[in-house]
Amino acid sequence: MGKLQSKISFHTTKYRAEGSVGQTGPAGASQQHSPAHTDAVTSVAALKPDLCVSGGKDKSVAVSSWRSGAALRRFIGHEREVTKVTSALDSSRVFSASRDKTVMMWELHGTAGPSQHFPGHDLVVTGLAVSPDASQLCTGSRDNTVCKWDTETGECLGRAVISRNLVTHLCWVPGEPYVIQTSEDKTTRVWDSRELQVAHTFPAKQHIQTCCDVSQDGRYCLSSSSGSAGHGAEATSWGSTTACFLQLWDLRQTKGRVCEYKGHFQTTTSCVFLPRGPALAPSIATSSSDSTVKVWDQDTAACLATLCLEGSGPLASLAACDSSTLLCASSNSGIHVLRVSGSTELALEEVAAF
Known part of the structure; x- marks a missing residue:
């Protein structure tokens, strides 16, 4: 777990001199910076202390300073657009899901290539949630499956299939082994990640x-x-x-x-x-x-x-x-x-x- 405990060490304060959120000019003015992506941005997640990670239709994953808009890292590896990005806040690893049916892990301080692949879904990956200590990852897809992974080894630790469970989003409950999941079948589920079983299903709604x-x-x-x-x-x-x-x-x-x-x-x-x-x-x-x-x-x-x-x-x-x-x-x-x-x-x- 040594690497998982490393803190994000970008010194983002150096980017605050120009174009920072704290210096926006006249009231109502908005600072325009170079875009993080060359096409539509599909997902954004906050990092600590002043960073964010984003994914887009341009197939790339970008780490930026949201205070200045400066792009600090760009990761290339997906073959199709990125659908979701996430990270444990105190980890130096970020994760991305894609229409290419894979999930990738990237090191903020490593090379530009992925440090781990998670290929296990048959269709686009649409859900992504990492445990608070970044040791486990849950993924969901339009193939009706939810999978659990070991982030260190890339091993698939579990796979659950529910008919018509076209996953739209996943999020991990802080401090708990539970994962919340939404679906196109109009339901919201609570998964127990230990056995990868549904612990509770909320009543179905009228819409996706x-x-x-x-x-x-x-x-x-x-x-x-x-x-x-x-x-x-x-x-x-x-x-x-x-x-x-x-x-x-x-x-x-x-x-x-x-x-x-x-x-x-x-x-x-x-x-x-x-x-x-x-x-x-x-x-x-x-x-x-x-x-x-x-x-x-x-x-x-x-x-x-x-x-x-x-x-x-x-x-x-x-x-x-x-x-x-x-x-x-x-x-x-x-x-x-x-x-x-x-x-x-x-x-x-x-x-x-x-």
């Missing part, structure tokens, strides 16, 4: 479940849904009342829903818990194919702030860096750095893009 997240204390789980305001593709139907929604679940009392968050008018593509800030009530953030990001009060389900990223196209992924910083991956305009500010009246603004 697209994403999930777990609160830092491991108590609450979020899942988001696909949807459309109308049955067709007409733009005039987006203002309908059949908005997409999210569910908040209490993992200690799994008999029913705790709260719903309604407001997006197209598929809710990503959902994350925001780390608690000194003046910020428990909050969550969501992104959508309707090009908006919303921040919600976790307890009351009140929408506290909405930001429309015009021209960005569908938004694919969110990452919470700290209590005041969100990263949002978009189809047309790279990675957006968003600032959450205020307490009684919350403000959400874009401060940079790269």
